[in-house]
Ligand code: DGT
Ligand code: CA
Ligand code: CA
């Protein structure tokens with residue numbers, strides 16, 4: 001057996017590296033896309049790739065065919081693959097890195113490498129600084145300047161952390177503010193429509209850059225206004241209908257102005273994902289149409305005469321023309337949505353307004369910033385019908401935990417609030433729970449007889465997160481098997497861009513959740529988004545129930561629920577899959593111990 005076991009991430013990185021090198025070598029387009037798709041699905045795969053390989057099921061992975069499957073098998077067995085090794089030796093990593101520079105595609109990178117021998121970002125910077133690029137046909141002083149600017153941007157981004165992508169929780173408020181500012185600065189007549197597109201519209205957990213699309217008859221005015229917004233630190237592109245700026249935090253924002261008649265196709269195109277677009281374009285081609293960001297043009301292979309054009313003011317019109325139901329942006333990752341749209345079997349995705357309450361939150365009893373009553377008021381203001389107070393069971397750092405004695409006193413406070421609601425005939429109920437700590441050995445931070453008295457128990461991990469796969473998985477399995485644990489909180493423990501997920505074997509965890517009736521949390525805090533979209537989808541596929549919780553530590557954090565809904569929608573979840581879309585009684589009936597919730601009456 002091979003001791004240097006490759007992880008899903010390793011395999012995905014190797015396949016991406018192969019795709020990049022094939023791009024530079026100008027290989028067959030479909031071969032490049034095949035490697036890109038395979039890398040992306042393996043990066044997002046819930047199961048361990050080694051286990052999938054051992055079961056002989058590599059080709060059951062979306063985007064992995066016989067050829068790539070065999071190569072992966074070889075890779076996992078031997079730690080390398082001769083064909084991949086040859087490619088990696090042929091094209092240096094530095095040339096691949098050059099493609100990370102904004103506006104540097106594979107063709108440019110290849111020419112710089114082949115014609116000038118430039119094989120790293122550092123070498124490229126030196127050549128640009130000393131004016132050596134202008135000797136190359138098609139390059140001038142201006143392109144040198146642009147490349148230097150791009151390198152500067154790239155360095156700035158990578159200095160901000162290993163991951164140059166921005167968490168959605170940071171990008172989304174900025175994007176919405178920019179749209180609001182544009183609207184307020186410009187006369188009403190200047191902006192007919194404006195919307196975010198790209199990964200942000202798809203609610204991807206991290207954002208490379210923000211894409212905004214608008215319809216305007218005064219593009220110059222819109223461009224000027226955009227480039228002079230107060231958040232803008234640098235203008236990196238200034239065209240008549242497209243501008244790119246970099247904000248103070250390094251986030252790039254692209255704004256494009258399109259004509260009204262192109263809106264449907266443009267919004268579709270710039271929403272992506274690239275993989276979804278490729279699938280859509282291929283479907284269109286089969287029907288005799290070529291698809292781009294303006295609309296459809298007949299190829300002459302179908303019924304319409306070559307050159308005939310079709311435009312769409314709305315996205316839905318474009319999808320319908322191709323025989324598809326409109327696909328929600330969150331699903332556009334080429335994970336089966338195009339086929340489902342054709343067969344009219346897309347899921348009816350959960351929406352934010354379907355949430356009726358939440359089951360994981362904190363108050364001043366532990367590390368929250370607001371009292372029980374303040375949190376309850378905030379929950380009611382959102383239209384929630386119930387709210388579970390789940391303060392930490394044991395101390396985390398300087399924060400005090402809530403023990404059995406404190407829980408008794410807290411219960412009195414919760415009961416008093418509920419009595420006031422009842423007296424005023426307010427349809428709202430506070431529940432009492434705990435976020436009980438799963439200790440390093442899998443025992444819990446509160447004894448069973450205390451847990452038994454609580455309405456809803458969330459169990460999670462906040463310490464010893466570096467345990468090996470067996471240990472941490474076993475530890476969580478023990479908690480899941482406790483009859484009083486209702487919910488597994490933020491199961492993988494990751495903090496996006498800061499801390500990787502634990503080694504936990506999610507496949508086994510989800511199986512155990514299914515068997516025991518433990519509910520899987522989608523922690524909506526955008527720093528966590530845990531479980532992720534892919535695990536959420538896997539959980540539902542297995543038949544598990546999920547819950548969307550903000551894990552709010554203050555009234556303001558209740559607003560984060562939309563990020564959890566984003567994850568759920570990306571995981572193809574419907575309201576039926578998520579227990580806190582139900583009424584209080586129906587929700588409690590889905591918990592492990594269905595008699596719970598009646599104890600305080
Ligand atoms: P990001 O910015 O890395 O978080 O991800 P996206 O999806 O926002 O990607 P971005 O900003 O590069 O491009 C926005 C959308 O434009 C993308 O989702 C699909 C479309 N698009 C961009 N370049 C291409 C391309 O080369 N081919 C196709 N089919 N679509 C593209
Ligand atoms: Ca983008
Ligand atoms: Ca973009």
Ligand code: ZN
Nearest residue numbers: 360362435551
């Ligand atoms: Zn919590």
